[in-house]
Amino acid sequence: xxxEIFFTIIGMALVTYLPRMLPLVxxxxxxxPGPVYRWLGYVPVAVMAALLGPALAMPQGxxxxxxxxxxxxxxxxxxxxxxxxxxxxATVIAGILAAALLNIxx
Amino acid sequence: MPPDETTLAAPAVTAAHEFFxxxxxxxxIVLGYLPIGFAYGIIAAKTGLSTLExxxxxxxxxxxxxxxxxxxxxxxxxxxxxIVATTFLVNLRHLLMSAALFPWLRGLRAxxxxxxxxxxxxxxxxxxxxxxQKRAATAPFLAGLQLTAQFTWVLSSLAGALxxxxxxxxxxxxxxxxxxAMFIALLVLQLRSRVHLAAAGIAAACSLLFAQLIPxxxxxxxxxxxxxxxxxxxxxxxxxxxx
Numbered sequence: 625x626x627x628e629i630f631f632t633i634i635g636m637a638l639v640t641y642l643p644r645m646l647p648l649v650x651x652x653x654x655x656x657p658g659p660v661y662r663w664l665g666y667v668p669v670a671v672m673a674a675l676l677g678p679a680l681a682m683p684q685g686x687x688x689x690x691x692x693x694x695x696x697x698x699x700x701x702x703x704x705x706x707x708x709x710x711x712x713x714a715t716v717i718a719g720i721l722a723a724a725l726l727n728i729x730x
Numbered sequence: 731m732p733p734d735e736t737t738l739a740a741p742a743v744t745a746a747h748e749f750f751x752x753x754x755x756x757x758x759i760v761l762g763y764l765p766i767g768f769a770y771g772i773i774a775a776k777t778g779l780s781t782l783e784x785x786x787x788x789x790x791x792x793x794x795x796x797x798x799x800x801x802x803x804x805x806x807x808x809x810x811x812x813i814v815a816t817t818f819l820v821n822l823r824h825l826l827m828s829a830a831l832f833p834w835l836r837g838l839r840a841x842x843x844x845x846x847x848x849x850x851x852x853x854x855x856x857x858x859x860x861x862x863q864k865r866a867a868t869a870p871f872l873a874g875l876q877l878t879a880q881f882t883w884v885l886s887s888l889a890g891a892l893x894x895x896x897x898x899x900x901x902x903x904x905x906x907x908x909x910x911a912m913f914i915a916l917l918v919l920q921l922r923s924r925v926h927l928a929a930a931g932i933a934a935a936c937s938l939l940f941a942q943l944i945p946x947x948x949x950x951x952x953x954x955x956x957x958x959x960x961x962x963x964x965x966x967x968x969x970x971x972x973x
Contacts, residue, residue, distance in 0.1 A: 637790035639818035645847035647829035666961030667830035668859040670933040670954040672917045677934035706918035719911025724904030
């Protein structure tokens with residue numbers, strides 16, 4: 625292994641681990657007021673929607689709000705199934721099938 | 731015994747049971763990571779990373795987007811500083827997830843929390859926070875979930891690095907939609923109130939807008955902060971009206 629690449633990977637590992645670890649470890653020492661807990665309660669939904677928006681509307685990295693956007697099209701039945709079944713595995717499998725079908729049809 | 735250590739004092743049988751229950755919950759993530767880890771392995775090998783370097787990055791860094799970006803930067807001849815700084819910015823969003831996991835894991839000892847933090851990803855975070863609505867958050871459960879996820883990631887990047895470009899057409903089978911589909915299901919499961927729905931809408935819209943305006947991955951963290959803050963205020967507002 626090349627030394628420069630090795631140290632680059634170590635550096636990447638450190639700067640990736642710190643944000644993952646610091647809040648979980650340090651927050652214990654700070655008394656968190658109630659509103660902060662309420663705020664944190666909305667973070668999961670907010671993070672997921674913030675990741676999903678671009679993933680569906682710009683799958684290739686550019687805004688693609690057209691009927692040729694397979695991810696956007698596949699998302700429609702997937703959302704519907706998620707609401708109806710509330711099953712994670714069923715939704716993922718249906719989503720994969722929808723995307724595969726769209727790949728064949730378009 | 732201090733009250734906050736009770737969750738750790740589970741008997742061995744229960745710990746093993748919890749661990750494997752975490753492994754089982756990881757199935758959707760396994761489906762999603764397989765094709766992406768495989769693609770990363772192929773791309774990293776193509777940019778000239780050795781198999782060992784490719785896999786070491788999956789073991790030590792374990793962050794999908796930044797591994798793709800790093801492979802691209804190495805191919806473009808970028809140096810240590812550029813790659814590490816870019817990785818830091820791309821992965822800064824985990825600050826928010828780590829903080830949001832804290833209320834569930836506060837009963838665990840600090841070293842346990844520090845260990846579990848190593849394998850925190852967008853996907854394990856989304857899955858864990860959804861599952862924790864219905865079950866207790868224990869260290870063995872989260873360890874089972876996260877180890878399975880990373881094991882999949884490491885193994886699929888190894889397979890990709892070894893395969894060269896034999897199977898680049900996995901996306902044809904719709905597998906590239908596995909993770910978006912998982913996020914859709916998890917998001918729907920977490921929409922417990924109108925305020926959650928509003929927060930999700932605000933987050934998606936802001937994230938899309940910022941993705942057009944700001945380079946890098948800032949859109950996710952900025953949009954999530956704005957939407958969570960809006961959710962908090964909307965919750966206060968709807969409570970006041972009810973009073």
